[in-house]
Amino acid sequence: MESAHYTIDGEVLRVGLRGAWVLQGQQVYESPAAVLKERSGVERVAFDASALQQWDSRLVLFVLEVFQAARGKQIDTRGLPRQLLEWIALTEAGERFQAKTGPVNFFAHVGERAGDLWLSLAGYFRFLGEVVMALVNSVRGRAHWHWDDVLHFVQNTGIEALPIVSLISFLVGLILAFVGLVQLSQFGASLFVANLVGLAMVREMGAMMTGVIMAGRTGAAFAAAIGSMNVSEETDAFKVMAISPVEFLVIPRLLGLFLMMPLLCLYADFVGILGGIFVAVTLKGLSLVEYLNQTRGAIALNDIFTGLIKGTTFGFIIGFLGCYTGLRCERNSAAVGSSTTKAVVYSITALIVADAIFAVLFNALKV
Structure with a gap:
């Protein structure tokens, strides 16, 4: 035959x-x-x-x-x-x-994409379960990580990120104030630019812009570092020594970013308001005291907590996706760059989706 x-x-x-x-x-x-x-x-x-x-x-x-x-x-x-x-x-x-393939059936293509999406979601939930179990082991004192590692990532994700967060937040506050003054001055309500900048920074822009910065800076760094370890089979070495890569590599990074994101959001809010003050006082000649009083009256405590909740959630999302894409990196050098790109794109997309969900949720709760 x-x-x-x-x-x-x-x-x-x-x-x-x-x-x-x-x-x-x-x-x-x-x-x-x-x-x-x-x-x-x-x-x-x-x-x-x-x-x-x-x-x-x-x-x-x-x-x-x-x-x-x-x-x-x-x-x-x-x-x-x-x-x-x-x-x-x-x-x-x-x-x-390999590119010279025949025409692909549309429904077969949709089915394959749906199957890939289902497998991806299953992978995310499996990794989330591993993270939860690692945190439980940490509470029980059985985890293979040290607080020195957490402090290292606190410095890396927090203190070392202050310059870029300061610059971007100041410019965002400056832009909001400039655009607001152009419109509000037509109605003789220039002073209300303090309300605009204060509420926008505290409720939305402070957490969102900090999240975007950390996704491009920290999330990419997490994916690249863990992806390189995966390529060089260091993660396999941890498993051989009965050390969970999730406990040793992921948990310190997650905790460091989780702890620092709320503080970075508060700092971004403050710097953004300073940017608004700079434009309002120098360009429009508003009184500094009046501007500060107007800002203090516009911002309530629940507005600050709203931004902090968003920032904390964004920190977890960025750390989670950065570590996940790094651990799922393929075993070649080109895959490290691909995983880094995925970490940034996935993180920013997830931040926007999460922010939309928060907007609907806070509106329903009248917060």
């Missing part, structure tokens, strides 16, 4: 694979180049591996031979084993031909 048989279906040449394709075996098949030369009307080549029993690099060589013979034609590789395609993708020939 032939190990490869060819059937013609209109303009499609189907390559059926049978039996065992191993280096020690005997494979009987007609040359793909000869078959395609005889059948000049073929526009697309597809594979059928339903009768394939076992295979090794011998099958990889044959598939690459088909790729070479079908140069310039469409190649549908969906019938081949997934691991075989991964092997082929590592070869130079595979890089040239």
Whole structure:
């Protein structure tokens, strides 16, 4: 029996694979180049591996031979084993031909994406469970981390982030005050720019801008550091020594960022209000005392707590996603950059979604 048989279906040449394709075996098949030369009307080549029993690099060589013979034609590789395609993708020939696949069914594509999304969500919840268990072990005194590590990340995520947080918060407050003055001065209500800047910074912009800064600065750093450890198999070494990577690598980072984000938000609120004062006093000539009194009357204690709750939640989200993408980094150097990018994009997206949920929730609670 032939190990490869060819059937013609209109303009499609189907390559059926049978039996065992191993280096020690005997494979009987007609040359793909000869078959395609005889059948000049073929526009697309597809594979059928339903009768394939076992295979090794011998099958990889044959598939690459088909790729070479079908140069310039469409190649549908969906019938081949997934691991075989991964092997082929590592070869130079595979890089040239892997993009030349046939048309993908729309519903099949949607189904694959839905399956990937479900697996991703399952991975997030599994990692969340591991984090919760690590925190429980910490409370019981069984965790493999030290407070010195937490203090290190407190300094790294908090104190060392003050310059960039100061600059961005000051500019945000300055912009809010400038835009507000341009509009409010038309109605003779320039003093109410203090309300605008104060409430915007305390309730929204202070926590949001700090979160965006920390996602790009700290979340990316977490993903890059843990991803590099994953590539160099340091995380595997922890497992061999019966040390949980989640406990040793993730918990100190999460705690450090979780503790510092509320303080950074308060600091950002203060600096943003200073930016508003700078514009209002220098550009419009408002009285400093009047501005401060107006700001104090506009901001209530629940407004401050609203921003603190958001900032604390944002800190957990950033640390969680940064560590998750780092631990799920693939074992190659290019994957570290990809994981870092994912950490930033996922974190900023999650921050905006969380902020929208908070907005609806606080409005329903009349906070």
